[in-house]
Amino acid sequence: xTNLVRLRDFVREFTRLxxxxxxxxxxxxxxxxxxxxxxxxxxxxxxxxxxxxxxRYRQFLLHCDPLERFSVVSFVWxxxxxxxxxxxxxxxxxGVLRGTERCQEFALPATPGPMVSTGSHAxxxxxxxxxxxxxxxxxxxxxxLADGVSVSIHVYGANIGAVARHTxxxxxxxxxxxxxxxxxxxxxxxxxV
Ligand SMILES: [Fe+2]
Numbered sequence: 001x002t003n004l005v006r007l008r009d010f011v012r013e014f015t016r017l018x019x020x021x022x023x024x025x026x027x028x029x030x031x032x033x034x035x036x037x038x039x040x041x042x043x044x045x046x047x048x049x050x051x052x053x054x055x056r057y058r059q060f061l062l063h064c065d066p067l068e069r070f071s072v073v074s075f076v077w078x079x080x081x082x083x084x085x086x087x088x089x090x091x092x093x094x095g096v097l098r099g100t101e102r103c104q105e106f107a108l109p110a111t112p113g114p115m116v117s118t119g120s121h122a123x124x125x126x127x128x129x130x131x132x133x134x135x136x137x138x139x140x141x142x143x144x145l146a147d148g149v150s151v152s153i154h155v156y157g158a159n160i161g162a163v164a165r166h167t168x169x170x171x172x173x174x175x176x177x178x179x180x181x182x183x184x185x186x187x188x189x190x191x192x193v
Contacts, residue, residue, distance in 0.1 A: 002043060002044050002045065002046050003041075003043045003044040004044055004046070004188055004189070004190055004192060005044075006038060006041065006043070006044040007038070007044055007045075007062060007063070007072075007188065007190060008190040008191070010034055010035070010037075010038045010072070011063050011072065011190060013034050014031060014034055014070060014072075014155065015065065017030055017031055017034070018065065018069045018070055024091045024132060024134060024157075027091055027093075027157065028091070028093070028130055028135075031093060031155065032093060032128050032130075035093050035095040035128055035153065035155055036095065036126070036128055038095060038153060039095035039096060039097045039125070039126060039128075039152075039153055040126055042097055042098055042125070045062075045074060045097060045151065045153075046188055048060075048184075049062060049074045049076075049184070049188065050074060050076055050098070050149075050151050051076065052076050052077065052078035052081070052149045053076075053078065054078065056081060057075060057076060057077045057078070057081045057082070057083060057143075058075070058076045058183050059073050059074070059075050059076075059154075059161075059180060059182060059183060060073065060074045060076070060182060060183055060184045061073055061161060061182040061184055061187055062074055062153070062187060062188055063187060063188075063190070064159050064161075064187075065159075068158060068159040068162075069157070069158075070155055070156060070157055070158070071155070071156050071158065071159050071160050071161070072153065072154070072155050073153070073154045073155075073156070073160060073161075073182070074097075074151060074152070074153055074154075075094075075141070075151065075152045075153075075154060076149065076150075076151050077099075077101065077141075077142065077143035077149065077150045077151075078143065078149055079143060079145060079146055079147055079148065079149075080143065080146065081142065081143050082140060082141065082142030082143070083140055083141045083142070084140065084167040084168075085104075085106055085115060085138060085139070085140045085167060085168040085169075085170055086138070086139070086140070086165065086166065086167045086168065086178070087133075087137045087138045087165050087166050087168075088131050088132065088133075088137050088156065088160070088163075088165060089133065089137070089158075089163060089164075089165045090132065090133075090156055090157040090158045090160070090163065091130075091131070091132040091134075091156070091157040092130070092131040092132065092154060092155065092156040092157070092160070093128060093129070093130055093131075093154065093155045093156075094123070094128065094129040094130075094131070094141070094152050094153075094154050095126075095127070095128050095152060095153045095154075095155075096123045096124060096125050096126065096127050096128075096150065096151075096152045097125065097151045097152055097153050098125055098149065098150060098151040098152075099125065099143065099144070099145050099148055099149055099150025099151060100122055100123065100124045100125065100143075100144040100145055100150060101122070101123045101141055101142065101143060101144055101150050101152055102120065102121070102122050102123070102141070102142045102143075102144040103120065103121055103122075103123060103129055103139050103140075103141050104117065104119075104120045104139060104140045104141075104142075105117070105118045105119045105120070105136055105138065105139045106118060106138045106139060106140070106168070106170075107136075107138065108138070108168075108173065109173050112172075112173060113172075113173055114170065114171050114172065114173055115138070115168055115169075115170050115173050118136070122144050123144075123152075132157075138168065160180065161179070161180050161181045161182040162179060162181075163179065163180075164177055164178075164179055165177070165178060165179075165180075166178065
């Protein structure tokens with residue numbers, strides 16, 4: 001059995017934060033504290049939401065606010081796995097729970113052409129990264145470990161699996177619409193005693 005109370009407390013506190021009418025800046029300050037505390041201890045995520053797939057990364061919904069004001073998702077990367085270059089269209093926070101991830105950031109070119117690289121950094125366990133149309137919204141995330149699994153917990157300002165967003169071809173900059181959905185049929189029971 002895992003310590004799901006941590007996730008329950010996180011969901012409760014994050015709901016309070018959103019209920020308070022917090023804008024993106026306050027979500028990124030106060031919400032970052034909450035997410036930092038959640039990923040600081042790796043004893044609560046049930047195994048079924050942390051298992052890698054042999055061929056591709058996975059995303060599992062852990063909780064969606066009933067009013068779709070935020071969602072909490074676990075991302076699981078096996079060795080060598082990566083997302084496409086993509087945007088979010090809403091604020092998002094990435095907290096690494098296990099392993100190490102690499103984040104490569106991009107901007108749209110001024111004229112049609114290849115995506116413009118704007119930076120790359122590693123995120124070890126416990127690190128938090130931010131995305132949004134305001135602070136920078138286009139990136140590619142990959143597993144920095146060649147021989148291990150990395151897991152991160154993401155929080156987004158919408159029901160992210162249902163949001164119409166985009167992937168980008170690195171070489172041509174061509175944009176394609178996508179809706180990610182979620183892999184799982186059931187979410188963790190936060191109220192198990
Ligand atoms: Fe992302």
